[in-house]
Amino acid sequence: MITLYHAPRSRSSRMIWLLEELGADYRIEIVPIVRGDNTGAPAPDSYLQIHPLRKVPAIKIFDEIVYESGAICLYLTDSHPRKELGPLPGHNDRAEYVRWLFFYAGALEPAATARFQGWDKDKPTGFGKFEDIETVISKQLEKTPYIVGDSFTAADILIGSGVQFFKGSLFPDRKHYNDYVARLTSRPAYIRAVARDDG
Ligand SMILES: N[C@@H](CCC(=O)N[C@@H](CS)C(=O)NCC(=O)O)C(=O)O
Numbered sequence: 001m002i003t004l005y006h007a008p009r010s011r012s013s014r015m016i017w018l019l020e021e022l023g024a025d026y027r028i029e030i031v032p033i034v035r036g037d038n039t040g041a042p043a044p045d046s047y048l049q050i051h052p053l054r055k056v057p058a059i060k061i062f063d064e065i066v067y068e069s070g071a072i073c074l075y076l077t078d079s080h081p082r083k084e085l086g087p088l089p090g091h092n093d094r095a096e097y098v099r100w101l102f103f104y105a106g107a108l109e110p111a112a113t114a115r116f117q118g119w120d121k122d123k124p125t126g127f128g129k130f131e132d133i134e135t136v137i138s139k140q141l142e143k144t145p146y147i148v149g150d151s152f153t154a155a156d157i158l159i160g161s162g163v164q165f166f167k168g169s170l171f172p173d174r175k176h177y178n179d180y181v182a183r184l185t186s187r188p189a190y191i192r193a194v195a196r197d198d199g
Pocket residue numbers: 010011012033034035042053054055056057067068069070
C-alpha cells in the first residue's frame with residue numbers, strides 16, 4: 001500500500017492522477033500547507049520525517065519515502081513496469097523519458113517561477129531562458145501527441161500540468177497545446193483523480 005501525502009489543488013494532485021493511471025493500491029493523507037498566496041498553515045513538525053521542507057507531494061512505500069514530483073514519477077513507473085507508463089532502462093525511449101522528467105523539474109519549473117516572480121533577468125542561469133524552454137516543448141508537441149512520442153508517459157503528467165497551467169498566459173496560445181491538454185484531461189484516470197482530489 002502506498003501513502004500519498006497530499007494537499008488538494010496542489011502539485012500533489014498530479015500524483016493522484018499518476019497513481020490512478022498505474023492502478024496502484026494507495027491511500028491519501030491530507031497535509032496542511034502554506035500556499036503561494038500565503039494562506040493555509042504549515043505542516044506539523046511530525047511531517048518533517050516525511051518531507052524535510054514540509055511540502056507535498058511525498059509518497060511512502062513500506063519504509064521508503066520519495067519526494068519531488070519528478071523523482072516520484074520515475075520511482076513509480078520503474079516499480080510498476082507492466083503498466084508501461086515510463087520506458088525502462090534498455091528501452092529506446094528511456095533517455096527521452098528521463099530527460100523530459102528532469103527538463104520539467106530543472107528547467108520549466110524554475111524558469112516559470114522566476115518569470116512569475118519577475119526575477120528573471122537577461123543573465124545566464126542554470127535553467128535557461130523561459131522563451132527557449134517554451135519553444136523546446138512547443139516543437140515537440142507540434143510533432144508528437146505526447147511529450148515522449150506516440151505513447152502517454154508519466155512525463156506528460158508533469159509537462160501537461162505545466163502546459164495546462166501556462167497556456168494562454170505565460171505560454172502563447174497554440175492549437176497543439178489545446179489539443180494536448182484536451183487529450184490528457186479526457187483520460188479516465190485524470191477524471192478519477194479530479195474526483196479524489198479532496199481526499
Ligand atoms: N519541487 C517540488 C515542489 C513541491 C511544492 O512546492 N509543493 C507545494 C504545493 S504546490 C508545497 O508543498 N508548498 C508548501 C510549502 O512550501 O510550505 C515538487 O515538484 O514536488
